[in-house]
Amino acid sequence: MRTDVVDLCALLIPCAQAVAAGSVMTAQELLKQIKQNASSTGDDTQRLAQCFSKGLEARLAGTGSQLWQLLTAEGPLVIKYLKAYKLYMAACCFNRVALFFNIMTIEHAMAGKSKLHIVDYGPHHGFQWVGLLRWMANRKGGPPEVKITAISRLQPRSCPSEGIEDTGHRLGKCAREFGVPFKYHSITARWETICTDFFKTDADEVLVVTDLFDFGILMDESIYLDRLSPRDTVLNNIRNMRPDVFIQGVVNSSYGTSFLARFREALFYYSALFDMLDATIPRKCKLRSVLEQSMLGHSVLNVIACEGVDLVNHPEKYGQWQVRNQRAGLRQLPLKPNIVKVLKEKVMKDHHKGFFVGEDGRWLLQGWKGRILYAHSTWVAEDAISE
Structure with a gap:
């Protein structure tokens, strides 16, 4: 003691x-x-x-x-990193809630559709998509065609670099085991250069763009004082992609x-x-x-x-991201009450009482003992047709 x-x-x-x-x-x-x-x-x-x-x-x-x-x-060895990540996933609900939020949002967007294309900024070794592929395998009416375009970045990061192609091979193996038709395409480039010219989209596919806590690495106005910042450029490009839904997860901090x-x-x-x-x-x-x-x-x-x-990370509070997204021509969608209900109940049932899931406007919030650490939201282009 x-x-x-x-x-x-x-x-x-x-x-x-x-x-x-x-x-x-x-x-x-x-x-x-x-x-x-x-x-x-x-x-x-x-x-x-x-x-x-x-x-x-x-x-x-x-x-x-x-x-x-x-x-x-x-860096740590990949195997040691994966074991530590697994420990983190078991100990806390933050990433679990984020992944469930993404999967249930995609599930809603896929109603009545048979093709899915995910443009994923920051693949995270593909952890988040194994659960989605498993859900797709059990989908009523049979699994849809799934295509993932993984956007990796040129900057170094603190986790070991299992090759982005290795991630694709692992996801492909999972998809075959689950019986899900699957295609994988990887792009390694500066994120502000990514636009629809980099990948092929089909008119009949549901296009989902995702960011799971990674846009904070994009430089902001503190570096680019005389022109549009890379994060604003990326958001403008996402608007121009006209996705069926853009799912954003942010670290709620501001330096x-x-x-x-x-x-x-x-x-x-x-x-x-x-x-x-x-x-x-x-x-x-x-x-x-x-x-x-x-x-x-x-x-x-x-x-x-x-x-x-x-300095790699430049996080912003979720309210700052809301202003930035709207300025880029994106419109925030309301949270689905059934998704919020499921996530709140899951956290209360399966995790430590210090965790909480809440709402503020159209943001789903996550935190620990009253401090908001992460926030999630969904967006479409401003002039997209409402459901």
């Missing part, structure tokens, strides 16, 4: 302030205190401090970008325009995640350390120690 009363979060913010101000001696002294009390095997706050202290140390030394690129190149604002927001966001993991996974679990220190820790390092084009 711990006998110390060191408030690590209370030390992290003044340490970040000292780093930002260039007060090297003060920052080093605070970092020393933090590292003495941080631990990758302790409670949630100690584990969080272990990640954040590495980021602050790298920023203070000016080695953030080099260290992040080195860690990106090395602001300064390092300190970004640090505070990241501290609040990751504190909730580490608290959630502490409540749902035993502290002695070795894979939990892989999940926290390798996967989440890599993201924390980038948030704290990198700037400019090396």
Whole structure:
């Protein structure tokens, strides 16, 4: 049992302030205190401090970008990453709810249709589509034809790079086992260049465009001050695709325009995640350390120690995305009450009481102990015909 009363979060913010101000001696002294009390095997706050202290140390030394690129190149082994991801899926409901929301939305859009084409930004190893293929196999009237266009990105990321073609082979194998007619096409390019010229669409297919928490990597106006930002360009291109539905999942966070604002927001966001993991996974679990220190820790390092084009994530609150989407000529669809009901009941029945699913306007919200962490919505082109 711990006998110390060191408030690590209370030390992290003044340490970040000292780093930002260039007060090297003060920052080093605070970092020393933090590292003495941080631990990758302790409670949630100690584990969080272990990640954040590495980021602050790298920023203070000016080695953030080099260290992040080195860690990106090395990365965890694919098998270890997949095991850690499976642990995460079992421990919390965030991705499960997102996948169920996507599948049930697609199910509704497919009523009476026999062809489905999914344009998927950020394939995530295809995890989200195995469940969909299984549902399609049991669909009344027989499975439809399914085509997935997977859009990968050129930028490095913190998860290991199982080839996008490998993902297609695995999904193809699943589809054959389930008896679902299946085609897979992959594109690796800058996302702002993607338009309908990159892939073939058929007039009789249901076109679904999806983003599962990835558009935050697109650069915003903080980098592109003199022209349309890449994220606005991508949204404009999606509108021009005229999908039957665009399903968007966003990380509900906003880093602001300064390092300190970004640090505070990241501290609040990751504190909730580490608290959630502490409540749902035993502290002695070795894979939990892989999940926290390798996967989440890599993201924390980038948030704290990198700037400019090396800063990978630029998340926005869901209200900001709503304004951005509408400005791009997209119209938000109402949530389906039956989908919301099913998801709320599932979370209450199968998961820790700290999780919640709520609504705000036409957004489905997910969070932990009152803090909104993720939001989901559906969109069509502004001038699309309403049902």
